[in-house]
Amino acid sequence: MRIGFDHDKYTAMQSEHILNRIAKFGGKLYLELGGKLFDDTHASRVLPGFRPDSKVSMLLNLKDQAELVVVINADDIEKNKIRGDLGITYDVEVLRLIDAFRSIGMYVGSVVLTRWRDQHAAVMFKQRLEALGIAVFRHFDIDGYPYNVKHIVSDAGFGKNEYVKTSRPLVLVTAPGPGSGKMAVCLSQLYQEHQRGVQAGYAKFETFPIWNLSLKHPVNVAYEAATVDLDDHNMIDPFHLEAYGETTVNYNRDIEIFPVLDAVFEQIYGSSPYASPTDMGVNMVGNCIIDDEVCREAAHQEIIRRYYAARCSLRKGQCEQGEVDKLELLLQKSGLTDDDRPVLAAARTRAEETGAPASAMQLPDGRIITGKTTNLLGPSAALLLNVLKALGGIDKSAHLISPHVIEPIQTLKCDYLGNHNPRLHTDEVLLALSICAATDEKAAIAMKQLPLLKGCEAHSTVILAQVDNNVFKRLGVNLTCDPRYQTHKLYHK
Numbered sequence: 001m002r003i004g005f006d007h008d009k010y011t012a013m014q015s016e017h018i019l020n021r022i023a024k025f026g027g028k029l030y031l032e033l034g035g036k037l038f039d040d041t042h043a044s045r046v047l048p049g050f051r052p053d054s055k056v057s058m059l060l061n062l063k064d065q066a067e068l069v070v071v072i073n074a075d076d077i078e079k080n081k082i083r084g085d086l087g088i089t090y091d092v093e094v095l096r097l098i099d100a101f102r103s104i105g106m107y108v109g110s111v112v113l114t115r116w117r118d119q120h121a122a123v124m125f126k127q128r129l130e131a132l133g134i135a136v137f138r139h140f141d142i143d144g145y146p147y148n149v150k151h152i153v154s155d156a157g158f159g160k161n162e163y164v165k166t167s168r169p170l171v172l173v174t175a176p177g178p179g180s181g182k183m184a185v186c187l188s189q190l191y192q193e194h195q196r197g198v199q200a201g202y203a204k205f206e207t208f209p210i211w212n213l214s215l216k217h218p219v220n221v222a223y224e225a226a227t228v229d230l231d232d233h234n235m236i237d238p239f240h241l242e243a244y245g246e247t248t249v250n251y252n253r254d255i256e257i258f259p260v261l262d263a264v265f266e267q268i269y270g271s272s273p274y275a276s277p278t279d280m281g282v283n284m285v286g287n288c289i290i291d292d293e294v295c296r297e298a299a300h301q302e303i304i305r306r307y308y309a310a311r312c313s314l315r316k317g318q319c320e321q322g323e324v325d326k327l328e329l330l331l332q333k334s335g336l337t338d339d340d341r342p343v344l345a346a347a348r349t350r351a352e353e354t355g356a357p358a359s360a361m362q363l364p365d366g367r368i369i370t371g372k373t374t375n376l377l378g379p380s381a382a383l384l385l386n387v388l389k390a391l392g393g394i395d396k397s398a399h400l401i402s403p404h405v406i407e408p409i410q411t412l413k414c415d416y417l418g419n420h421n422p423r424l425h426t427d428e429v430l431l432a433l434s435i436c437a438a439t440d441e442k443a444a445i446a447m448k449q450l451p452l453l454k455g456c457e458a459h460s461t462v463i464l465a466q467v468d469n470n471v472f473k474r475l476g477v478n479l480t481c482d483p484r485y486q487t488h489k490l491y492h493k
Contacts, residue, residue, distance in 0.1 A: 001364050001455050004294030005049035014284045015061040021282055022169055025201025030186040033174040034206035038100055043207055046222045046299045066170040067109040068101055070094050071180045074113045074122035083177055091125050093176035109166055110135035114181030137162040146260045153267040158191040187264055194268050204280045209234045211248045211278050212286040218299035225306035228326045240276035248278040304341050307331050311483040312463055343459040351461040357486050359383040361458040376406055380468045381429040391449035400443045401432045426471040453477050462486045
């Protein structure tokens with residue numbers, strides 16, 4: 001698989017740029033972190049060569065100067081808001097983030113609870129954090145926020161928030177998800193620091209959209225596709241164009257709020273350090289793309305994947321028609337069709353031939369392998385075995401898993417665990433394969449091919465069970481599904 005992004009160049013350039021921004025503000029910087037720090041699989045898909053932990057690797061260059069502040073909206077705690085990709089509530093995600101940062105040697109200074117109104121669940125969470133030895137600070141609702149600047153930048157506004165005690169020159173402000181209040185916390189701290197005679201600045205670290213790529217560049221369009229649920233859209237930064245005569249890209253929310261931020265900066269400092277939203281950013285990702293063609297193709301695949309994911313979510317009742325319509329429009333504007341994703345046609349052709357659900361995967365060398373529904377295996381499980389045979393140079397007629405192993409598993413599923421479908425899912429196939437690998441050389445060879453699946457494209461003609469989705473995700477396979485179920489039942493596990 002071709003590489004389009006230079007990871008090493010990025011980690012060096014990005015950390016140096018952040019250090020320069022700290023120096024610009026006299027030695028202290030509040031850096032708002034947008035997007036995901038850990039497991040940034042979107043960035044790694046659209047920028048081949050970008051690693052899911054590239055941003056963390058970059059921050060490790062600065063770990064001796066940095067501390068983290070994790071921000072969570074108290075209302076999100078009260079209503080048990082869930083992070084969709086992980087399936088855990090925001091308060092649990094705060095704990096996960098703290099553990100993750102500590103495990104790599106990063107210092108977590110505190111947690112800030114925003115929109116504080118003594119909500120019961122938030123009070124309980126605050127007590128839990130404090131019992132764990134974590135410093136907690138409360139920030140309150142401010143009347144007229146964010147537009148009544150005179151009131152906000154006063155003792156009755158930011159001044160009533162609890163001052164977050166920090167000890168290092170770089171304060172990284174992150175959160176479990178959008179709407180947590182990261183920017184408000186940064187601005188409040190700027191006011192509080194200024195009141196104490198401490199020089200401090202603010203900057204924003206967002207990977208997307210990439211400011212120095214064109215508005216219609218596929219990587220930026222893929223970001224729009226990824227955020228249709230937030231109603232985000234990319235725009236030319238009019239403030240930057242007016243100030244410098246240079247065309248750059250930002251997104252609507254930052255552009256809309258910039259006049260307010262500009263006024264807040266003037267109220268605190270007497271003048272604003274930035275002429276545009278683009279000025280506030282420190283993102284160097286666009287400077288580290290080394291093969292634009294590779295990144296364009298990867299982004300095209302991401303746009304198609306997002307479209308099919310939304311159609312499946314609509315079928316499950318998990319999103320609205322408007323999201324699908326927006327993605328379809330992005331697909332059309334990008335000139336993309338199903339023909340641009342070869343595994344779609346391969347899976348559908350196999351399904352037509354067999355009269356049952358089928359799946360297909362494109363290997364790193366371009367070959368497309370298919371899997372069909374059988375009495376023993378579902379199409380995704382069959383596909384997985386066929387792919388491992390192809391990668392391992394094993395004859396496709398060979399049996400990697402003995403029927404003597406499959407039959408007891410089917411008996412366990414149907415006779416003892418109450419399942420009605422005897423076909424093996426992908427997780428069950430992998431367990432069976434690992435058992436056979438202990439005594440069968442071909443099965444052992446097949447097992448060793450699993451790492452090669454990372455980054456492969458796959459498609460299923462039906463919506464897969466969650467267990468199959470999870471296995472493909474953990475293997476790093478980029479999966480799409482046609483928005484229909486194998487059966488006409490109303491309830492699907």
